Amino acid sequence: MTPQDLMRLVRDVPDFPKPGIVFKDIMPLLSNADALRETVDLLADWAAPREPDLILGAEARGFITGGALACKLGCGFVAARKPGKLPWRTVSAKYALEYGYDVLELHADAISAGQRVIVHDDVLATGGTARAKCELVEQLGGEVAGVAFIISLEFLEGRKRLEGYDVYSLVQY
């Protein structure tokens, strides 16, 4: 399977989560065994030479391929979650929304100083949450070894928010 084959398994859902937005639904890709395996293999091919210790996945879709990627690479997995979801002590980072801001949290012991972390999510949109995840890694003394997505929506220019980081996506729109 090529990235183009994978792209054909991403479903456009108009007007979700609100009118005017076309949502990229990766569920048909994930439920296809060959496509799921190929997606994780391609992410792993990119990530392996960056020698990560950990994969940081974001709630919630980033957990699915993030967990698989960690296993494939022989890394641990750490979860960035919305406030109040992680039970133990946390560090947090803010990111801007259209109006106002939101927060992501990480357990304070999730990353040790010097550990190399691949930040992963399913979709790169404006880059705001990915930037917050990189900040969480660095707050704990970790090093961002790369930022890997399945899909990037290039017209939203998320890469600009991630300048200075090594950014990869399998499929670009």
Add this chain to the structure above:
Amino acid sequence: MTPQDLMRLVRDVPDFPKPGIVFKDIMPLLSNADALRETVDLLADWAAPREPDLILGAEARGFITGGALACKLGCGFVAARKPGKLPWRTVSAKYALEYGYDVLELHADAISAGQRVIVHDDVLATGGTARAKCELVEQLGGEVAGVAFIISLEFLEGRKRLEGYDVYSLVQY
């Protein structure tokens, strides 16, 4: 690593999410590369002879090991989510809470008739959400090939709610 080694990596967090509850935090287990791999390997050893086509993971922690398990077994992954999170047409199942009820959704095309599905989550507590997930599989004509957890809290008697299903957990409390 034995299941007992894995158990030592599960952290007890008292009074989360509310006073009087001791939360089993699997994050230290997931962030340990050897423990994550062993967890997924043990789940896969149990699941493989049941010949699943799909792994159904529940939002959100069930996505992490669910995605890894699907990849390991060469299965697809389908996501059971809270209402309003899945963008396309859905089927739904109710489950009881202490007071009232909640709902889980699955995309209406997530499972084809006759597909064999392993229902997966991190923790078996009262069994209510796991039961709802089994119902979702069956609504779409799928067959529950087994129900696999990392942890089961046996004192909550969740297995009773799952009578008639093939239930497995790595670690029992």
